[in-house]
Ligand SMILES: *[C@@H]1O[C@H](CO)[C@@H](O)[C@H](O)[C@H]1NC(C)=O
């Protein structure tokens with residue numbers, strides 16, 4: 001039977017070990033920072049306008065007469081972290097630093113995190129091929145322009161990429177699918193064009209809101225994305241049919257495709273009745289056809305917006321039977337008939353709107369019906385009748 005490490009019988013080796021640890025830590029922390037890391041940090045600071053560096057900001061404390069990684073820190077008091085004599089994190093404070101990001105940043109080959117969010121960096125994002133350990137790249141809320149560098153897709157440790165709220169343009173690199181480590185990708189609020197490429201296979205969250213992306217959502221882009229929970233692609237120019245495979249992505253929870261140009265949606269019942277889908281927003285598209293009863297087959301669906309499309313026909317009565325459903329926006333379509341009575345019975349707690357349709361007998365006592373219906377001339381026209389003269 002193996003001896004459990006309980007008491008230390010001979011303390012000498014133990015103290016020797018502690019001593020070794022200490023001397024290692026001391027030599028590592030008081031030892032000089034790896035020289036190419038220092039070069040990179042100097043170039044990094046030099047590319048930022050001195051007038052934008054406030055004395056009490058992180059960069060204000062960077063004084064290269066001292067060693068960046070040494071502890072205790074009188075200088076370099078924030079903005080970077082080291083492990084031993086290597087820089088592993090560059091996380092700037094939001095202090096309106098203005099300037100460019102030097103290509104020499106790629107000398108920080110042990111960098112795990114680069115976060116420059118909420119500043120005024122401009123110019124291109126340099127190629128970062130040698131940052132092979134980088135896990136987190138956050139450049140959101142800056143003024144970076146140019147393209148999303150294709151080199152990003154060569155960084156095999158990346159887990160989080162957030163380049164949202166910049167001025168990035170051009171199309172997306174089409175080799176994302178090779179980054180197996182990537183879990184979160186946010187490129188929202190840029191000027192990206194083109195269609196969606198094949199996406200990284202282990203993605204959990206995809207956000208590319210408010211760009212100029214176009215084309216249909218192709219099945220090949222999403223093939224094998226079994227962990228994808230969040231899809232936020234609103235305010236683009238996606239078009240065509242949202243096909244049935246989409247809502248069957250196995251981990252899907254939240255979908256925001258509002259403000260695009262989709263013209264059709266096909267939705268099937270979830271396999272074996274199992275789905276984690278909670279929220280769907282398809283508002284402000286150009287979707288035609290009847291409302292599918294299959295939305296009501298998603299057991300956890302709590303928020304559904306199909307507002308401002310071109311749906312016609314009745315509201316399926318099963319929508320009022322879906323107890324999980326708490327928010328329902330169907331306003332701004334051409335729905336007709338009487339809305340399901342279940343929405344108005346005592347004890348129901350659905351909020352939202354059924355207004356601006358062609359519904360009859362939508363009880364104004366319900367807040368769902370507060371917004372009035374379309375004028376009957378418009379409805380008659382929509383349903384092929386002649387408008388009353
Ligand atoms: C930079 O550090 C050196 C050496 O520690 C010190 O003499 C000098 O005053 C510092 N400069 C500033 C601007 O703080």
Ligand SMILES: *[C@@H]1O[C@H](CO)[C@@H](O)[C@H](O)[C@H]1NC(C)=O
Nearest residue numbers: 234235258259260283284308
């Ligand atoms: C979508 O478009 C509508 C109409 O143009 C606008 O009122 C709404 O704010 C937009 N929603 C978003 C999230 O941009």
